[in-house]
Amino acid sequence: DVKVTQSSRYLVKRTGEKVFLECVQDMDHENMFWYRQDPGLGLRLIYFSYDVKMKEKGDIPEGYSVSREKKERFSLILESASTNQTSMYLCASSPGTGYQPQHFGDGTRLSIL
Amino acid sequence: GQNIDQPTEMTATEGAIVQINCTYQTSGFNGLFWYQQHAGEAPTFLSYNVLDGLEEKGRFSSFLSRSKGYSYLLLKELQMKDSASYLCAVVTGGYNKLIFGAGTRLAVHP
Numbered sequence: 539d540v541k542v543t544q545s546s547r548y549l550v551k552r553t554g555e556k557v558f559l560e561c562v563q564d565m566d567h568e569n570m571f572w573y574r575q576d577p578g579l580g581l582r583l584i585y586f587s588y589d590v591k592m593k594e595k596g597d598i599p600e601g602y603s604v605s606r607e608k609k610e611r612f613s614l615i616l617e618s619a620s621t622n623q624t625s626m627y628l629c630a631s632s633p634g635t636g637y638q639p640q641h642f643g644d645g646t647r648l649s650i651l
Numbered sequence: 652g653q654n655i656d657q658p659t660e661m662t663a664t665e666g667a668i669v670q671i672n673c674t675y676q677t678s679g680f681n682g683l684f685w686y687q688q689h690a691g692e693a694p695t696f697l698s699y700n701v702l703d704g705l706e707e708k709g710r711f712s713s714f715l716s717r718s719k720g721y722s723y724l725l726l727k728e729l730q731m732k733d734s735a736s737y738l739c740a741v742v743t744g745g746y747n748k749l750i751f752g753a754g755t756r757l758a759v760h761p
Binding site for chain 1: 659681682684692693694695696699701738740742746747748749750751752753754
């Protein structure tokens with residue numbers, strides 16, 4: 539069965555800290571995505587990657603960066619955390635061919651104090 | 652601009668039928684997904700439509716009209732476990748990139 543694993547379910551950090559969110563998938567998928575989910579706004583795409591070391595900005599990349607050194611792992615980095623980055627973060631992956639469903643992790647609820 | 656609209660909340664009775672609408676205006680279109688998301692859980696795939704018409708899958712059906720920029724998800728024989736948020740998402744370009752609507756929260760009552 540498809541599995542996308544996010545390293546933490548809940549995380550509390552302070553403003554100004556550098557924060558790493560990790561995501562691992564076991565399906566050998568080419569595409570990986572990072573979203574944030576906020577009430578009334580739905581899922582918004584932060585960054586995505588279509589291959590190792592390849593990345594593309596999504597709709598709201600400001601304040602974030604990503605890293606994909608291995609195919610199965612996609613990291614989201616908050617360079618200097620701010621309170622407006624308090625949110626639910628969801629990672630997803632999908633195969634590289636065709637328009638196939640994205641598979642989501644359980645999410646990380648991040649609070650920035 | 653890119654815009655996907657869904658009702659914010661709906662309520663329905665156990666055993667009934669409910670239709671959740673989604674309208675979209677996007678710069679590209681390569682299909683439309685519906686996902687279900689229970690509170691505190693990951694979204695899970697329900698359906699994908701790329702051609703006009705109705706796709707039926709058990710109690711759930713999804714309809715697409717590309718000329719109208721319109722889709723709906725039809726849930727029949729509602730059960731309490733169908734209480735969840737339903738997310739409409741459009742594939743707008745390559746790499747399976749999605750744009751999501753804000754989601755519709757469905758409450759099913761006995």
